[in-house]
Amino acid sequence: MEGLLPKLPVANWIDVFVDWLTVTFAVVFDGITVALESIVNGLYSVLSVVPSFLFMIVLALIAWKLASRGIGLFTLIGLFFIDNIGYWDGMLQTLSLVLTAVIITVLIGLPLGIWASQKSTVRHVITPILDFMQTMPAFVYLIPAIFFFSIGVVPGVVASVIFAVPPTIRLTILGIKQVPTDIIEATEAFGSTSKQRLLKVQLPLAMPTIMAGINQSIMLSLSMVVIASMVGAPGLGADVYRAVTQIQIGRGFEAGLAIVVMAIILDRITQNIGTKKQKN
Secondary structure, three states: OOOOOOOOOHHHHHHHHHHHHHHHOHHHHHHHHHHHHHHHHHHHHHHHHOOHHHHHHHHHHHHHHHOOHHHHHHHHHHHHHHHHOOOHHHHHHHHHHHHHHHHHHHHHHHHHHHHHHHOHHHHHHHHHHHHHHHHOOHHHHHHHHHHHHOOOHHHHHHHHHHHHHHHHHHHHHHHHHOOOHHHHHHHHHOOOOHHHHHHHHHHHHHHHHHHHHHHHHHHHHHHOHHHHHOOOOOOHHHHHHHHHHOOOHHHHHHHHHHHHHHHHHHHHHHHHHHHHHHHO
C-alpha cells in the first residue's frame, strides 16, 4: 500500500497549524502563562507560609471531618513522613500544581458536562473529542504546550488539565443522566422549570458520581507530575526525574513514596466526600 498511495503530510499540516497558532495567538498564550504562573506561585506562597506542623494538623482535621478518623490519622502520619524524609517543599510545589490543574479542570468540566447532559447534540460532538483526549499518550500533550508556553510549570498544568478533564465531563454527564425518570416526571408534574430541576434535583442526586469524576481527575493530575517535570515543572516529579537521570535509586524511591502518600490522602478524602453525600 505504501507504493500505491502517497504519504499524507500529517506532520507538516500539524507543524503549520501549531506555527500559525503560536504567531496568531501569542498575546493570548502570554496572558495564560502569566495567569497560571501567578496562580501556582500564589498557592505555593500561601501554603509555604503555614508552618509544617500546623499544616499537618489542619489537613488531618479536615480529613477527619470530611472522611473518617482513620483517614485523618493516616493524613497526619503521612505528612509527617514526607516532612521527615525532606520532601516537604517539593510536596507543596506539587500540591500547588495539582490544585491549579484540578480547579481549572472543574471549572471547565462541570459546565461542559452539565451542558452535554441537557443537549444530545453537544453530547454527540463532545464524546469523540473526549475519546481522543483520553487515548492520546500524555507525553504528546507536552510537545505543543512547550511551543505555546515555553518550559516551566505552565506546560505541566496545561497538559495535566487536558489529560484530567475527560473523567469530570464524562461522570458529570453520567450522574445527571442516571437520575431516575420518575423523579424527573414528578418535578415536571409540580411545574418546575428546567433550571430548577437541574439545580435542586439532578445536580444534588448526581453529586456522588460527579465527585467520583473529580476524584479521577485529581489522580490523573498527580500521575502527570513526573511527566511535567520533564519540561521544567517543579515538585516531587522533578525529584523523581532527577533521581532517574542520575541513577539514584534511593532518592527516587523516597520521592515516589511521597507522591503515593499524597495520592492516597487526596483520593481517600474525595472518595469519602462522595460516599457521605450519597448517604445523606
